[in-house]
Amino acid sequence: MNAPPAIPHEKLYWTSQFSGWLIYVLLMWILNRLDGQGMNWYFFLNLLTTFLLGVVISHGYRILIIKFNWLKFKIIQLIPRVIITSILCGAVLFISHSFISEVLIAGDWPTYQGLEILQTTINLAVIFMLWSLLYFLFHFIQNYRKEEIKNLKWQALSTEVELNKLKSQLNPHFIFNSMNSIRALIEEDPVKSKDSITQLSNILRSSLLMNRQKVISLAEELQLVKDYLALEQTRYEERLDVVLDIPKDVLDHKIPPMLLQTLVENGIKHGISKLESGGKIEVKAERNKDILYLRIENSGVYDTAQKSSTGFGLINSQQRINLLYGEEGSLLINNTERGTVMAELFLPKDIKSFKIDKTEKDESNNN
Known part of the structure; x- marks a missing residue:
């Protein structure tokens, strides 16, 4: 039986991107319903804004990872980079979301308290840390599988060399x-x-x-x-x-x-x-x-x-x-x-x- 064809990495990436952020906004909607709040156009636009900003900002994060070749770093080198970048991404998402939802959509300037800003930024940073974990985990598993395949190829070649050398000698x-x-x-x-x-x-x-x-x-x-x-x-x-x-x-x-x-x-x-x-x-x-x-x-x-x-x-x-x-x-x-x-x-x-x-x-x- 032939194995099913592998999904191209680029297609898999975008499928995961849209699916992941869609799950996140659906959870927000479910929590909103459990809290007894109704659905309205303003909340719907908030969810849509979160979804689109999440996809765009995390994609920018991915571009940064590729440009500076973070996949080659050891885990101890990755941890501080991921933490700092996740906090920055969380802050960017919070600021841009606040501007779009409060200023552009609601027509009002937001009045957040310092503690509320910090708490929301940290919560969003955790989301980006989870995104980072899934992204790097996927690539670590992929690289491990590639190494296994290379090792199997090498063993096969070594066996071929040995057998053919014995035949010739x-x-x-x-x-x-x-x-x-x-x-x-x-x-x-x-x-x-x-x-x-x-x-x-x-x-x-x-x-x-x-x-x-x-x-x-x-x-x-x-x-x-x-x-x-x-x-x-x-x-x-x-x-x-x-x-x-x-x-x-x-x-x-x-x-x-x-x-x-x-x-x-x-x-x-x-x-x-x-x-x-x-x-x-x-x-x-x-x-x-x-x-x-x-x-x-x-x-x-x-x-x-x-x-x-x-x-x-x-x-x-x-x-x-x-x-x-x-x-x-x-x-x-x-x-x-x-x-x-x-x-x-x-x-x-x-x-x-x-x-x-x-x-x-x-x-x-x-x-």
């Missing part, structure tokens, strides 16, 4: 090629063959463990890449030239697990391995302020017309970047004039939980 071709290379080394270079076995086990173990984390340090990811490249160099020998240019001061930067390794593997599998003479793969990193820049450049050609040939890796990598960094992170892959393929990663230092999609951002900015 535990398939017969991978095992056969790796073990053949290691077997050839046993008599020729026993020490190197032991190192290769260690590197293979590290790769397989990392596939199982790393994807359980949202992020790992570049240092951890780089160790996996080094093991992978060392194993591939054993296989390709002189056909694979590796250059790593990674400054130590960027090794603490957090990145999604298996991200760099996927791009390196992609460069060898779909680029260098298809060249009879082999080729070169270069990995370079630098950090500008809080943005980590990673460049993976390899010999070969990136066939943009057949992106599916590169497998799940690139699509999954882009999805994970979008989930963690939103529009601040990016992955670009292009052919260069040098006859190479260049993959470029831009990853911010701070991961602000899960970002909202652009469409969700636009929608939330209107509420």
